[in-house]
Amino acid sequence: MKLRQLELGNVRRFAGQTARLGPFGDGLTTITAENEAGKSTFFDALHALFFVPYGSSSQEIKGLQPYSGGAVRIAAVVDIDGKIYQIEKSFLLQKSARVIALESGQVIKQQGDAEAWIEDNINGTGKGPAGLLWVRQGAAHIDPEGKDKDASNIAARRDLMSSVRGQIDAVTGGRRMDRIVERCRAELDALATKTLKAKAGSAWKALEDKIAELLEQKERLQTDVRLLSQALAVKRQAKSRLYILRDPSTHEAREAQLTLAAQALEMAQQHERTVTDAERALRLIVAEKDRLIQQSKEISERQARRSTLLKQAEQQARQVSDLRAAQGVSQGALQKAQEAIAQKEAARRSLVQALSAARKTEKSFTEWQRLRAVFDIRQSLVEPQQNLRAAQESLECTKVTQSDLDHLVDLGRRISVAHEQRRVQFARFSVQPSLPVLVECAGAPLEPGEERLIDRALTLDLPGFGAIKLAPAPGAGQSIEDPSDLVAQQRDAMQLLSVQTVQEARVEFYARQSAEHSQAVAIAEIRGLVPDGIAALEAEWRALCEALGHGTKDSPPVLESPGSGQLAAREIEEKIARVDDELEHARSDAQALQSTAMRCANDFAEASGVLSHLEKEVASSQKPQNEDAVFAALQASCDETNRKEARALQALEQLRRGAPDLEGARASHERLLSAQQADSDEINRLERELARVNGAIETQSEAAVEEKLAEVIEQLAKARDRAKRYELQAQALSLLIAHLAQARTEAQETYFEPIRRELRPLLAQLHTGVEFELDPEKMLVSKIVRNGVEDDVAVLSGGAYEQIAILTRLAFAKLFAKQGRQVPLILDDALVHTDDERISTMFNMLSQAAKDQQIIVLSCRTKAFSDLGGTRAFIEIEPR
C-alpha cells in the first residue's frame, strides 16, 4: 500500500475548510513547513482514518474536532497493488465510511463493509503488515499496548508500529499469549507448589487432606471390623461350646462316674490308714534297737580311746627329750658366733683410726705442692710486670696518635696545594724601579724584583708615578683555601701536641706505637700465667701460707712424696671394706643361729605342753568297775529287738501287697471333680464372654462399621481418582506453560533474526562495529555495544536515540519491502536532535531505502531538510 494524498475537512485548525496534503511519491516525500502549519494534524487524522471506527466518539476523534464543532471528515487516496482507492470517513456527525475505486468512481464499500475492507487491506494480517510505520519525535520507545492506553497517549502510541505489532503478536502470541500464560500460571499457582505438589489452600490439598483423613478412618474402621469379626467368631464358638457343655446326658454320665470314683477312693484311704499304723509300730521297734546299739557302741569307743591316749603320751615324752638336747646345741653355736663378731668390730675400729691419719698426711703434701707451684708462678710474673709498667710509663709521655699525625700531614698537604693553586690562578707582578724609591704595595714596602700575587685588590704606590690599582679576575681563586689559615691551624695542632715540627710529631707517634706493642705483649704473658688474675693468685698464696704456717716472703721447701713404708689411705679403705664384708657374713650367721635357737625353745615348750595335757587325759579316763557287765546286757537286749522287728516287717509286707491303688483312685476322683468344675467354670466364662462380645457386637453394628468401612473404601478410591486428576492437571499446566514459553522463544527468534540482519548494516553506517540486542516486547533496540562497551539505549543522547529508533523502523520496512509488502514509513519530526554530520548519513540511508519503499518525512527544519531530496508535498487549503 502506498499513500498518494490526504484530505481533511473541518479538522482542528482547518475548521470549516478543506485541506489537502500531497502528492506522495513512490519513494521519498518530504513535507517541510513551520510549526503549527498543520503537518501533524494530517497524520493524526490518517491514524484515525485507518485505525478508528467511523462510529467512534473517542477522545482521539474529539481531539480532531475544531472548537466550532461539526463533522470531522478525513479522506486518503491509496495505491494498493496498482489500483487507486479513496477511503473516506466522517466522524461525530454524519457518521459514515466509504471506499471508492477512483478508476471507476464507484463506491465499492460503505459503513461496516468499508471498515472491514480497511481492516483487510490496510491493517489486517491477510496481506501482511500493510499498515504504517511511524516514528514521531520523542515517542520512539513507548509500548503501544502497555501502560499508556489512556487517551492522552494516543498520539504517542500511534507513532509506533501498531499494525506491525499486530503481525508480530500473531507470530509470538502477543498479549493473548501473555494472558493465556498468565492464566495458566495463576491456575498452577493456585493448585500446586513449584515441585507440582498439592498447594496449601488448594482444592487438591483439601482432597489430599481428605484422603489422609479417609485413610485414618479406614484404618480405624478396619480395626473395628476386625474386632467385630473376632467378636462374632468368639460368639459362635462360645455358643457352640455352651450347647455341648449344657447337654443333660453328658452331665448325668459325669455324675455317675464321680460317685464310683469317690467310693473307690474311700476304700483305698481306709487300707492306707491300716498300713500306716503297722509302719508306726515297726518304726518304734527299730528305734529301740538303734538305742541299744548306740549304748554298746559308746562303751566300745571309750575302751579304744583309753588305749590310744597311753600310746600318745609315751610318744610325746620321747619327743620332749629330743627337743631339749637340740636346744642346748643351738645355744652353744650362737655364743661362738657372737664372740667372732666382737673381734672383727675391734679390728675395724683400728683400721678407721689408721685411715684418718693417712688422709691428713696426704692433704698436707698436696697443699705444699700447690704452695710451691704458686710460688713459681709469682716468680714468672716479675718480668712481664716490669715490662708492662715500662710501657705504660712510655705511653704517658707520648701524646701523638695516628689521627693527630694524619691531621698534621693533611694540613701540610693542603697548605702546599693552596700555594700551588694560588700560583697558578693569580697573576704575579714585581717592580723594578729605575729610581731608588720606596714602592709600597697595600701600604707595605715592596722590594724591587719581589714577586707578588694579585690575590686581592691591591694598591701599588709608586712615588713619582702615582698609584696603580691591581685586582684579580672576578671569581678567580674562589675555591682555594687560605694558606695562612691552614698554617695557623697546623701551628695550633702542633702546639697542642707539644711538638715543633711534623717530623717531631711523627717520631713521637712511632715511640707511642712501640710502647703500645710492649704493653700488649706484657698483658698477654700475665694472662697466660694467671688467667684468673694476679689478685686471685696472691690471695691463694696468702691463704696457703697461712694454712701451712709458712712465711709469705719465704721460698717454700722442695718436698718429697710420703714414705713407701706407710700405708696409703686407699689401701686402708680396702681393708675396712673387707672387714665390713666379713662382719656382715658373721652377723647373718649369728642371726640364723639365733632363729634356730628360738625355734628349738618353742618346739620344746609346745611338746612339753602337749605331754602335760595327755598325762591329764590318761589320768581322767580310768576304766569303771561294771563296764563289762553292762556291755553284755546290752548285747542280749539287741538280739530280742531284732526278732521283734522281723515279725513286724513281715506283717507290713502282707498289708502292702493287698493294698488298692490309692493314687489311681484319688487321681480318677480328682480328674472327674476337676472336669466338672472346669465345665462349670467354662460355662461361667463363656457366659461372661458372650455378654462381653454381645456388647461389642451391638456397639459395632450400631456404629455400622462394616457399612462405613465399605463406604470409606469406595470414597477413598474416588478421592484418589480425583487427586490423580489434580496431579495430572498440575502436570498438564506445567507442560502447557513450558510449551508456550518454548514456542514463544522460538517464534521471537524466527521473527527477529531477519530484522537483525536488516538493522545491522544500517546501524553500522552510524557506528562502526556496533552490536545490539532487540527487545522482543517493545520491538526496539534495547542495548547497543560499541567498542566492547554495552549501553542501554535509554542512556544514549537524544540524537543517537532517535537515529536508532528510525533505523529500527527502516529495517522493518526494508524487510517488508523485500517480502513484497509495501509499508509506508512516516517520520514526523523524528530527527530533531541529530547533528549535521549524522543527519547527512541518515538522509543517505533514507534515500537509499526509499528506492524500495514509500517514506514520508515531515519536518519543521526547512533548511536542514532541503537537502533530503525526493518529492515535495504541500498543503493546499480551499477557502471557506
Next chain:
Amino acid sequence: MRFLHTADLHLAKPFGRFDEDTRAALRVARLDALGKIGETARAHGAGLILVAGDTFDAEAPPSKIVRRALDIIGSFDDLTWVLLPGNHDSLAAVDLWERIERDKPNNLLLAMTPEVMELNAHVAILPAPPSVRDPGVDLTDWMGAATSGAHIRIGLAHGGIMDFGSEEGTVAVIRPDRAEVSELDYLALGDWHGQKSITARTWYAGAPEADSFKAHAPASALLVEINARGAGAQVTPVPIGRFTWCALALEFFAGIDPVQQLVDALPPAKRDKTLVRIEASGRLGLLEQSRLRVACSRLADDFHSFEINLDKLGIEQAADDLDLIAAGGALRAAADSLFEASDLQGRTPEEAQIAQIALTHLFHLAQEEPPR
C-alpha cells in the same frame, strides 16, 4: 401353589462412590423394594415369599435397618416370608440372626439349618444356609437324600453354580443340575444380582433393586407357580426396582456429531431415576470434545447420577481445531507441539494423557481469550 422368589436385597449397602444424596436415595430404595416385594406378592396372589440370601449387606448391619426390615415384613402378615442367610449375612453373623430370631414377626421363618421345613401339607422347603461367607462346599448336597413325602420340594440356596461362577468371585460349587438330581420342583437361588435361568427349575431371582453398573436385566423378582409335585414351574419376572443403572461404552469418531451420539445413547425416560456411567473412547477433535463436555455438563442434571470418563478419548488432529487456538504463530506452535506430545508413540500413556489435558486446556483458554 404360587410364591415370589427374590434375593440379594443387600440392605444397608453403602454406595460410597456416590454423593451423599444419591447414597441416601439408593439405601432407601432397597428398603422400599422390600415393601414392593410384599405388595407384588399380594397383588399376584402369592402367599409365600422366598428370600434366597443376602438380605443384608453386612454381618452386623445397624439394628435400625434390621428393625425396619422386620417391620416391613411384619406389615404383610397375610404372607409367609422365608429368609435364608447368604454369603454377606451367613450363619457366621450369629448376632444378626440372634436379633432377627428374637425380634422377628410371626410370619417370618428363618431357614437356618439344612433340614426339611414343611410349611404346610403341600410344600416343603429344603434350605442350604451358608455357614460362613465362602463355605467352599456344595451345601445343597444333602437335598438329594432328604425325604419330604408328597410335598412340593423347593430348594433354597445361595452361591455360585459350578462352571458358571458367582457374583463376587467366591468358589462356585452348586451343581447346575441340583434340582433335577435332587428331585426338586424348583431351586430358588440367590447370589447373582442379575436374573438368570440355569435350568427350567433353577433360577437366580436377581437383586430386586439394582446396585451396580453390571449389565443385568431390569431389577425384578420371580413369580413362581407350581401346581403339583413334579408338574414343573411357571416362572414369570415381575418388575420391582426403582433405579436404573445405565453403563454406556461410547466410541466417538471425528466427523460424527458426538453430542448427538451421546443423546441417542442415553435413556430417554425416567432419567431422574437413572444412574449413568459412560466410558468414552475413540478420537475427537478439540472443538468436538469441547462441545461434548458442554453437552455432558448440560445433560448431567437430567439424571440422578451422571459420570463420564473421557480419559481414553483421544484427540483427533484437525487443522480447524488448532486454528481455533491460533492460525499461526507461537500459540499455534505450542498447540502443535502439545498435539505431538499427546501421541502414544514413544511415550507412556500417562505422558500422552498429560499432553492431551494440556492441549485441551489450551483450547479452552484460547476460546476464552479470543484474538483482539
